[in-house]
Amino acid sequence: LGLYFVNYLLRPVRQLADSARMLAAGELGARVHMTGDPDLDPLAVTFNSVADALESRLAREQRFSANVSHELRSPVTSVLGTAELLETRSGELPAREAGLVTVLAQQVRRLAQVLLDLLEISRINPETPPQWESVNIKQLCVECARHRGFDESLVHGDEVTIRTDARRVERVVGNLMENARTHAGGVVRVQVLAQFDAVQVLVDDAGPGVPEELRERVFEPFHRGSGNLGREGAGLGLAIARDQAMNIGGDITITNSPEGGARFIAQFPTHEASS
Template structure:
C-alpha cells in the first residue's frame, strides 16, 4: 500500500517538473529565451549608452566617443572581426547579428553588435563587431525567483493531493485489514466508512461480496449437516432390514443370499463412514472454537499410530523430548491418523512416521514406499472428494475426504501440510505445527 502512494507522489513530482520544462520550452520557442530578456534589461544602460551616445556621433567621430565611454565605464568594449564573432556564436544567433541587433551572451555577461552595416562609421566598420564584456548581468536571482514560483505551484498542488491521498490511503488500509480478516475465515468482518469516502462504493461491494460468500458457505454447511443427519434414518432402517434378512437367510442356509447380504452390509458401513466424515467436515467449517489444551505430543502420536487398523508395517520414530503442544489433541491426532492411514493404503510394505521439534515448530513426516503422487496432483489430493484414478476401487476405498479433513484440522492450529517425494520411493506428507 505504501508503495502505491510513493509511486503516486513520484509521478506527481515528475509531472510538475515536466510541466516546468514544457512551459520554459514553449515560452522560449514562442517569445525567446526568458533569461535573454532578463539579461537585456540588466544591460539596458550599456545598450542605451551605445545606441544614444556613441552611435549619435558625427561621421568619423564614432571611435572617439567609444574611447571616452571606455575611459569612464567599468565595461570593457572591444572591436573584433565579424568572422571571429560568427565562429563564436551559435548558428541561430547569426541572423540577429547580421541585422545589426544586440546579441546577448548571458553565460559570459557580454553582448555583440555590429558597428554598422554600411561602413559609415569608419573605413571597414561594416566588418567589425563591438564586443562588450563585464556587463552587470546576474540571472541567479531571476532563476531563484522562477524556482520559487514553481515551488509555490508545486506546494499548492501537492497540499490538496496529500490530504486526499491520506484519506484514500486510510480507506485502503481499512479494506486491506478487512480482506485479511475475511481471508482468515472471519466472514462477519465488514468495511465501515462514511459515504463521503472516495472508496465507499468499493467498500460496499466488498461487504456485499463477503455477505454473499458467508450466505453460500452457511447454506453449504447447513445442507451438508442436514443431509448427513437425515441420511442416518434410512441407513438405520436398512441396517434393521438387513438384520432381519440375514436371520431369514441363516434359517434357510442360502450361501448366495448370505454373500449378497454381506456385500450390502459393507456398503452400509461405507455409507456410515461417509456420513461421519461429512459431519466432521461440517464441524470443521462451522467456525466453532477449538478445545485447546496442552498435551504431550510423543505419547499422543504413539497412541494414534497404535490405534490405526491393520495394514502396512508402520514404524514410529518419535523421540521422547518432543515436549508439549497447545491444541485440540483429538482433532490433531485424527488428522495425523488420516495421513498415516492414507499412506498405509498405498504402501508396498513400509510406512515411517517421524517427528522432530525445531526452534519454532514441530515437523511430523509420514513416508511410504508406494507408487507416490505425481507433482501436478499433490495439491489436488487435499481437495474434498478428489481421488487419484488408481484409488477408485474397493481395495483402497475412501471417499476423498480424509486428506481434506486433515488439512483443515492442521490449518485450524496454524500449521500446514504438503506432499513431496519420499526417500522410501513413495510419497512424504510433511506437517508443520507452530510451537
Template sequence: MRRIRGRLGLRTRVAAGFAAGALTLSASMALVSYEVTRGELISGRERQAVRSATFDARVVAAGLNTEHPDFSGMLRSLDTGGNRRVLVFHLGHWYARTADNGASAAIPQSLQRLVADHGQGIQRVRVDGAPVVIVGILLTPATAVYEIDYLRELDQTLRTIGWVLILVASAVAAAGAVLGWYATRYVLRPLRSVAAAAQGISAGDLDARLDPATDPDLEPLSTSFNGMVDQLSRRIEKDRRFAADVSHELRSPLQTLAASASVLERRRDSLDERTAMAAGLVVAELARFQQLVDDLLELSRGDLPAQIGPVDVGELARRAVQGRGLDPAIIQGGGQELRWTVDRRRLEQVLVNLLDNAVTHGGGPVALRLATDGADGIIEVDDDGPGVNPADRATIFDRFVRGRSAGARGNDTGTGLGLSLVAQHVTAHGGRVHVLDRPGGGARFRIELPGVR
C-alpha cells in the same frame, strides 16, 4: 492467470518513484543553479579583467610617448598580483616583465586578429591545464596590450559548488525515498486491514468485517468487501446446513440398514455361497456409506473457527496409531512431550485421515514424524506405496478427488473426502499441506502449522 515473478513490491516501487522524482527535480535545480552561478561568476571575472586590462593599457600607452620606451620597466610597474600577467606586442615583438617563457604562445591567433580588426577582444582558453581569460586592447596599429587572468581559484570554487550540489541532490533523493516509504506505509495501512480480514475469513472467521468509516476514500471498497463476505457467509451456511441435514436424514435409515446387515453378517455361514457373497458386499458398502456420511458431517463443521488450546501432540499421535492397529514404532519425534497450541479434534482427524490414506492407498504407513521448526510445527506421514502422480498433486486435496494411481496404490474403496478434510483442518490453523516423493519410494504428506509453540 500467470503470476509475474521477481516483481518489486508496491512500497518499493512507490519509494523508488519518489526517489526518482526527487532526484530528477533536485538534479534539474542543481544544474540550473550551477549554470547560473557559473555564468555570473565568470561574467563578473571577465568584467574585472577588462577593467584591469584597460587600466594597465593606459599605463603602457603613457610610457609609449618616450623616444625609447622601456617596456620591461613599464610592465614591472604594473600591480598585476599573482593571477595576472601582461604582455605587449610592439612592432612584431613580444615584451613581458620577465622572460617570455612561452607566455606569448598562449595568445590565440583568433584573439590577435579580433584585436587588430576591432581594437579590443576577450577570450577564455586553457593554459597549462588551467582556465584563463585573456583581454586584448589595441593601443596603436603596431602596439597591443594582452592581459592574461588565471582563473584557478574560480575553477576550484566552481568544482566545490558542483560537489555540494551533487551531495544536496543525493540527499534530496534519499529524503524522497524515505518520504515515499513512509507515505506508502500510511496509504497501505487500510489495505493491511483488508488483508487481515481476508486472512481471518480464509481461516474460517466469517465474522470479520471492515469499518467503512475508517477511511472515506475506501468506503466503496469496504462496503463491497463486507457485502461479498455476507454473501459468502450465507452461501457457506446454506451449504453447511444442507450437508448437515442430508447427513442427519441419512443416519436413521443407514442405522436400520446397518442393523439388518449385521444380522445377515452373523448368519453368513448358513447362507448359500452367492447369498453370502452378496451379504458381504452389502456390509462393506454400508460401512463405506457410513464413513461417507461421517465425513460429510465433518465437512459441514469444517468452516467453523478452530478451537485452539494446548495439546500433547505426541500422545495424540500414539492414540491415532494404536486406534488403527499400527506399530507405535513408526512414530518419530513423539517420545518427548510436544505441546502445541492447536485444535485437538481437528488435528486428531488430520492424523487419522493421513494414516487411513496410507493404509488404503499407500501400502501402509512407514513413518509418522513430529518436529518443530522454530515456532512452527511439522507433521510428516510416509507410506510404502508407489507415490502420487505429479499431475494429481494439485487436485488430490479437493473433495471427491482420488489420484489416477489410487488403483495401483491399493483398493478403491475410499470416499474421496479424507484428504479434503485434512486440507480443510490444516487451513483452519493457517497452515499448509502438500505431498512429496519419499526418498526410497512412496509418498510423503507434509503439514506445516505456523505458530503452534
C-alpha cells in the same frame, strides 16, 4: 515526502488486496473498511457484499450437509445392522447370494462412514475454541497408531510436548495414516520433528506419490484420484484433516518421500507446555 503520500494513497488498495488474500485463504470474516475515498469505497462495498454472500452460501451448505447426514443416519444404521446380520450367515447361502451380501455390507459400511464424515466436516467451525492441553506429540502418534491397528514401531522422532488440542491433532494424524492405508499401499514411517516454532508429523506412504499439480486438489472434499476408483472412502478424510489442522493454527502440505511415495507433513504451532 513524496513517498509518504504515495504510501498514504496506496494504503486502501493494499487493504483491499490483503482482505482478498484472506478471503481466498478461507478467512470468511475478512472485510474492507470504508476510508471515505469516493473512488475506493464503492469497491469496498462490492467486496464486502461478495464476502457476505459467500459466507452465507457456505453456511447454508454446511447446514444442509449436517441436516441430510443427520436424517439419513438412523435408516442407514438400520440397513447396516441388517446387512451385517446377513453377512454373518452368508456361509449358509449359495455362493452368488453370499457374494451379493458381502458387497452390500461393504457398501453400506462405506455409506455410513461418509455420513459420519459429512457430519464432522459440517461441524468444523474455526470459531469453536480449541481445548488446549499439554500433549506429547510422539506419544499421541504411538497411541493413534495402536488404536487404528498400525504397528507402533512405525512411529519415530523427537519427544516433544506442546500445548495443543489433542483431539484435533489425533484426528489429523489418524486421517493421514488411514489415507495411506486406503489409497497408497500403507504407512511406511511416521516421524515427529521438533522445529523452532512448530512441530511436524511426517507420514510417509508406499504409494506412487502425488503429482505437484494435484497437491492442493487432494484436500478438496470428495476429491479422489483416478487410481482410487473402486476403493473405499469418499474423499473427505484429507479435507477434514486439513480443516482440523488449520483450526489450531497448523496446516498440511505434501512433498516426495525419500522412501519413494508421498510425504504428508502436518505442522502444528509450538505453544510452550505448562510444567
